Amino acid sequence: MTAVAQAGRSTRGRAAHRSLKRTRRGKSLSLTVIMLVMFAYAVLPLFWLLANASKTSGDLFSTFGLWFGGEFNLFANIDQTLSYNNGIFLRWFGNTVLYSVVGAGGAALLATVGGYALAKYDFPGRKLLFAMVLGGISIPGTALAVPTYLLFSQVGIVDTPWAVLIPALCSPFGLYLMRVYAADAVPDSILESARIDGAGELRIFRTIALRLLAPGFVTVLLFSLVATWNNYFLPLIVLNTPDWFPLTVGLNQWNAQANSGTSGAGDATYSLILTGSLLSIVPLIIAFLVLQRFWQSGLATGSVKQ
Amino acid sequence: MKTLPSRRGAMTAGVAAALSLALAACGGGSGVSGGDATGPAAVPSKSAAVQDALSKPAELTFWTWVTGIEKTVARFEAKYPNIKVNVVNAGQSADQYTKLQTAIKAGSGAPDVAQIEYFALPQFALSKQVVNLSEYGADALKDKFAASAWNQVVINGGVYGIPQDTGPMAMFYRKDIFDRLKLEPPKTWAEFAEAAKKIKADNPDNFITSIDPGDAGGVDSLIWQAGGQPFKTSGESNVSVTLDSDPGVKQWVTNFGTLLKDKLVEPQPGWTDEWWKGMGSGKYATWLTGAWAPGAIMNSIPKTKGKWAVAPMPQYDAATPMNAENGGSSVAVIPQSKNIPAAVAFAEWLNSDPEAVKSLNEEAGLFPATKVLLDDPAFRDVPWEFFGGQKINQVLGDASAAVRPGWQYLPFQVYANSIFKDTVGQAIDGGGDLTAALKSWQDRITAFGAEQGFTLSNS
Numbered sequence: 001m002t003a004v005a006q007a008g009r010s011t012r013g014r015a016a017h018r019s020l021k022r023t024r025r026g027k028s029l030s031l032t033v034i035m036l037v038m039f040a041y042a043v044l045p046l047f048w049l050l051a052n053a054s055k056t057s058g059d060l061f062s063t064f065g066l067w068f069g070g071e072f073n074l075f076a077n078i079d080q081t082l083s084y085n086n087g088i089f090l091r092w093f094g095n096t097v098l099y100s101v102v103g104a105g106g107a108a109l110l111a112t113v114g115g116y117a118l119a120k121y122d123f124p125g126r127k128l129l130f131a132m133v134l135g136g137i138s139i140p141g142t143a144l145a146v147p148t149y150l151l152f153s154q155v156g157i158v159d160t161p162w163a164v165l166i167p168a169l170c171s172p173f174g175l176y177l178m179r180v181y182a183a184d185a186v187p188d189s190i191l192e193s194a195r196i197d198g199a200g201e202l203r204i205f206r207t208i209a210l211r212l213l214a215p216g217f218v219t220v221l222l223f224s225l226v227a228t229w230n231n232y233f234l235p236l237i238v239l240n241t242p243d244w245f246p247l248t249v250g251l252n253q254w255n256a257q258a259n260s261g262t263s264g265a266g267d268a269t270y271s272l273i274l275t276g277s278l279l280s281i282v283p284l285i286i287a288f289l290v291l292q293r294f295w296q297s298g299l300a301t302g303s304v305k306q
Numbered sequence: 307m308k309t310l311p312s313r314r315g316a317m318t319a320g321v322a323a324a325l326s327l328a329l330a331a332c333g334g335g336s337g338v339s340g341g342d343a344t345g346p347a348a349v350p351s352k353s354a355a356v357q358d359a360l361s362k363p364a365e366l367t368f369w370t371w372v373t374g375i376e377k378t379v380a381r382f383e384a385k386y387p388n389i390k391v392n393v394v395n396a397g398q399s400a401d402q403y404t405k406l407q408t409a410i411k412a413g414s415g416a417p418d419v420a421q422i423e424y425f426a427l428p429q430f431a432l433s434k435q436v437v438n439l440s441e442y443g444a445d446a447l448k449d450k451f452a453a454s455a456w457n458q459v460v461i462n463g464g465v466y467g468i469p470q471d472t473g474p475m476a477m478f479y480r481k482d483i484f485d486r487l488k489l490e491p492p493k494t495w496a497e498f499a500e501a502a503k504k505i506k507a508d509n510p511d512n513f514i515t516s517i518d519p520g521d522a523g524g525v526d527s528l529i530w531q532a533g534g535q536p537f538k539t540s541g542e543s544n545v546s547v548t549l550d551s552d553p554g555v556k557q558w559v560t561n562f563g564t565l566l567k568d569k570l571v572e573p574q575p576g577w578t579d580e581w582w583k584g585m586g587s588g589k590y591a592t593w594l595t596g597a598w599a600p601g602a603i604m605n606s607i608p609k610t611k612g613k614w615a616v617a618p619m620p621q622y623d624a625a626t627p628m629n630a631e632n633g634g635s636s637v638a639v640i641p642q643s644k645n646i647p648a649a650v651a652f653a654e655w656l657n658s659d660p661e662a663v664k665s666l667n668e669e670a671g672l673f674p675a676t677k678v679l680l681d682d683p684a685f686r687d688v689p690w691e692f693f694g695g696q697k698i699n700q701v702l703g704d705a706s707a708a709v710r711p712g713w714q715y716l717p718f719q720v721y722a723n724s725i726f727k728d729t730v731g732q733a734i735d736g737g738g739d740l741t742a743a744l745k746s747w748q749d750r751i752t753a754f755g756a757e758q759g760f761t762l763s764n765s
Contacts, residue, residue, distance in 0.1 A: 058609045061582040146408065153412035240369075240396040240405060240415070256398035257373060258606075259577040270582075270606060 046281075053077060053274040060270055077275040084272055091243060092250035093280070096229060098161065099246055103168025104224035111171050111220050115178025116209055120186060130179065136172030145237045152238060163238035164246070168228045174220035181216035182209070218294035222287070229284055247280040352647070353443025356654070359647035365390045366649055367417040369406070370637075371398040372470075374670035378662055382655055389648060399423060403430075403720060410435050410642060418643035419653050422467055423635045424458040425523060425715045425723070431466035432542060432717040436638040438464040442650045450658050454709035455675035459636050462542065467636030468657040471672035473596025474705035475527055475632050478603065481615040481694060483591045491617035495561050498620040502570035505591050513569075515592045516584065517562070518576040519735040522726035523632065524595070525558075530630035530713045531619055532558040536748075537716045545716060545760045549748040550741070557622055559740045566737065573735045582606050594619065596632035597673040597702040604692050611691075616698045618705055629708035634675070673702065680706055718758060722751045 044066075051068050052060060054077065059069030081089050118130055144167075152163045186209050194204045210217075232248040239245055242253065251273055258269040368379065368391050379391050394417065396402050403426055409416035422430055430436045444465045448456055455469035479491055484501075487508055492498040502514035518524055529536060534554020538546040549555055565571040572590070574581050584590050586607040593599060603614060621627050637657055639649045656662050663679050666672045679685050680703045689695045716722050726747060733743030748764065755762045 057605075061579070061586045061607050062609050065579065065583075149408055150412055153409075153415060156414075158409075158412070158415050236397070236401065237405070237408065240394060240409075242395055253371075253395060253397065256401070257371065 049274060049278050049281075053271070053278040055271070057271045060274075073271075074275070077271050078279065081272050081275040081279065084269075088242060088250065089247075089272075089276055089279075092245050092247045095161070095244060096246040096248075096280070097283070099164050099168060099231070099235075100225050100228045103165055103228040104221055106165075106169040107171040107174055107224040107228075108217050108221040110169060111174030111178045112182075112210070112213055112217050113205075114175045115180075115216075116182045116186070116205065116213065118175075118179045119182035120188070120191065120209075133172050133175050133179075137176060141167070142233050145234050148234065149237050158238055159240045159244070161244055164231070164235050164244075167234055168224070168231070171220065171224050171227075174224060177220055177223075178213070178216055181219075182213060185216060186212045215294055218291055222291055225287060226284065247276070251276050251280065352441055353446075355647040356442050356651045359389075359645065359651045360386050360655075361388060362648070363388045364645045364648040365392070366419060366643075366645065366652055367392045367394060368419045368652070369394050369396045369402060369417040370421040371395050371402065372421065372635075372666075372670050372672065375666070377669040378656060378665040381661060381665055382652065385661075386655075389652065391652060399426075400720060400724075406430075406640070407435065410640065414642070416640045416642040418645065418649040419637060419639055421470065421635050422638045423633065424631070425526070425719045427459060427467050427636055427638065428461050428539065428715050428717045429720055430638065431461040431464065432539075434641070436466050437641055437643075437646060437650070438466060439468070439639065439650060439653075440465045442647065444468065444650070444654065447654060447658050450677060451675050452677060452680055452706050452709075453711060454631055454706055455634070457711050457713075458631070458634070462539075467638040468653045469675035470635045470637050470657045471598070471666065472675045472706060473598050473631055473633035473673060474702060474709055475531060475594060475619050475630050476597055476599075476702055476705045477592050477594055477617045477619055478599055479592040479615055479617060480588055480590075480610075480613055482613040483588055484615075491615075492620045493618075494624050495620045495622055499565060499568075499570065501591075502565065503568075506570060512589050512591065513572040514565075514590070515594055516572045516574040516576070516581065516590050517566070517734055519573050519731035520575055520727045522723035522730075524576075525726070525730065525734075526715075526723075527596075527630045527632040528562070528594070529555050529558045530710065531628060532561070532622060533628055533710065534558060535712060535714065537714050537719075539714055539717055543760050544763070545755050546763045546765065547716070547748050547751050547755070548764060549744040549751075550764070555744060559744070561622070563740050566734065566740075586610055588613075596634070597705060598633060598671075600690065600692070600698065601671045612694050614693050615696050616693065616701045618701060618708070627708055628710045629705050630713070631709055634673075716751065716755070717760065718751075718755060721754055722747075725750050725754075 048066055051066060054072050054074035055063065055069035056071060056073045056076075059071070059073075063069040118126060118133075148163075148167060149158065152158045152166075157163050157166075190208060190212075191204060194208055199207075230248060231246065232252070235246050235249050236252075239249065242250065245253070254269050254273045254276065258273060366389065370393060376393050379393050383389065383391060396405050396417075402420070403422075406416060406420055420436075422436070427436070431438075440463075447468065451469050452472065454474065455472045459465055459467040459469055477491065483489075483505070484491065487504055489501050489504060490497075492501050498514065505512050505514050529552075532554045534552045534557070536547060536549045536552040536555050538548075540546075562571065566573070572584075574584065585593065585603070586609065593603075603610070618627070619629055637653045639646060639653055643649045657666070658676060660678050663674055663676045667674050667679060667685070674680055674685070686699045686703055687697055688699060690698050729747035729750065730740065730743045732738060733740050752762045752764060
């Protein structure tokens with residue numbers, strides 16, 4: 001918004017300043033309303049989750065959905081969620097962290113290395129490779145889940161963490177993003193001068209390119225982190241043992257269990273699902289708040305003219 | 307178990323369907339089933355092997371989503387310490403079937419023993435993805451089970467699973483509402499409609515019950531209860547689908563078409579936040595469902611304690627009462643197992659030994675499939691505090707005995723259920739023409755079946 005306003009000011013000059021100010025105010029009012037609507041759209045479900053995760057199972061279906069129940073039961077619910085079924089929730093939580101950190105970190109690293117190579121080195125087959133990457137983006141991961149399963153089953157890694165980690169390491173979109181980003185963010189002139197100064201290619205990558213690429217790296221990391229954290233279908237297919245489930249599959253299992261009539265001898269699992277869902281999004285929120293800074297600086301870097 | 311199958315995410319159901327399509331295309335010719343070539347002469351030796359297996363060391367994997375069943379399994383391990391059983395919850399209903407079929411197709415990774423709902427069993431049986439237990443002498447167990455349960459595991463003359471739990475239908479109703487309006491639980495559907503009008507007159511926002519537009523299993527059961535038999539399979543590949551002409555289906559359409567048109571029954575997806583709130587607040591005065599329901603009610607809406615009671619299903623003809631099953635599972639043996647005799651022995655003990663079935667009922671909350679429990683006064687005469695002291699197992703046990711035999715599911719019911727929502731479900735939800743919707747469901751089922759290589763007919 002500010003950028004638009006500034007651009008307007010500089011091109012149209014001072015004569016138009018007054019009338020511009022009036023239109024700007026009108027614009028920002030409608031924008032504010034739209035923003036408030038978007039805000040409500042994004043925050044209401046979260047609020048619903050928080051409100052309902054803090055209810056006792058008796059209050060859950062007998063009190064108003066968008067407000068807290070009679071007694072504030074959040075901590076008791078958290079306690080129950082963490083200890084239910086011998087603390088399987090913590091195990092799932094750990095699995096998700098493992099898959100996300102190793103998978104997303106690896107994916108971001110591979111995408112950075114690959115994107116840099118595609119952008120800065122001229123080698124035979126470069127265009128073909130890039131076209132294949134573009135093709136890879138257009139195939140949804142869900143469509144590949146079953147072929148992936150059959151492939152992994154041949155190799156014998158079905159029902160092991162590898163079956164989730166290996167696909168998570170490949171991010172065609174990240175590679176594409178890093179290639180585009182590296183083309184602009186790493187000036188050829190810097191590479192040339194480094195070569196003239198006698199630096200090897202690996203050293204150039206490590207000491208110069210990687211630093212220039214850091215904002216792009218963080219962007220890909222965030223994208224992959226969210227994708228892996230929320231990944232549901234692939235782990236659902238390739239994992240059978242609950243001990244290896246990520247949170248998504250585990251929570252869905254609890255949900256299915258609650259929806260199936262009795263869930264054993266007197267377990268009120270709806271509360272567990274809500275509390276578990278609430279807990280499962282906390283790390284993502286933290287990751288966004290912490291990494292947002294890098295992301296913003298990355299977007300700004302792109303706007304500086306070389 | 308007591309699942310409403312079609313409630314599963316549409317995506318997983320779709321994938322299950324896609325998979326079954328791919329798998330059926332491969333046919334049953336993969337030769338995995340070791341028992342195929344064996345004649346009747348081999349039966350005694352195989353059943354002897356099942357007996358022997360209990361005393362030999364073995365390790366079995368058992369896929370099930372019944373919570374609390376570990377306790378029953380622990381009793382088995384205590385009794386037969388040589389056999390170790392790993393209980394794995396690999397997912398529920400369609401999720402688990404997808405995994406099971408992929409693992410069978412892949413040739414490894416399948417469990418020895420798996421829970422399979424009755425509605426899905428024909429699909430596994432006809433594609434030879436589960437062991438025919440007749441070859442291992444399972445027919446001997448027939449008399450231990452309620453006929454309604456046993457009938458559902460016999461497919462084409464073979465026995466493809468051991469019944470574990472059942473869901474004979476009953477009417478769970480809010481006694482407080484019925485008492486306040488001075489209503490008796492309706493014995494016929496005509497009385498049901500009358501009661502529905504009185505409930506509506508009392509408060510226009512209330513309904514006598516709800517119907518889930520996504521729950522094919524629920525509608526199947528209601529059609530079954532109306533005397534219908536729209537799906538028939540004979541031999542290995544002849545399938546008949548008569549949703550447009552079956553008299554029982556027509557009976558159901560007339561009944562529920564009117565109830566829906568008069569807004570006496572509300573279309574509302576089950577198990578949702580809104581639905582449970584309606585169940586708790588008294589918006590819905592009854593729930594027509596399987597005998598597994600008490601646990602769900604007690605867990606999800608504990609504050610309605612003392613307000614519920616159970617009555618038999620309303621009848622079309624009070625002189626010839628008929629009932630149906632809703633939900634329920636069997637336990638099947640997978641041909642990939644390296645120790646089929648031990649797997650069979652485990653499945654048989656788990657579901658027929660008196661100690662085991664008592665544990666399944668009390669520790670895992672399953673409604674029994676065995677006569678030993680259904681006829682046991684200690685089971686029937688327990689007063690349920692939550693139901694105001696009513697001896698509900700008497701009603702539910704009688705409901706089990708009244709189940710009409712002869713119902714069959716399609717050999718691709720998992721797929722058929724997955725498209726229910728787009729056809730009949732739309733009509734239920736939007737007040738459309740049920741007959742036309744059932745015809746379009748039938749057309750899609752017929753087309754799919756033909757693609758799968760079955761011989762389809764609509765008569």
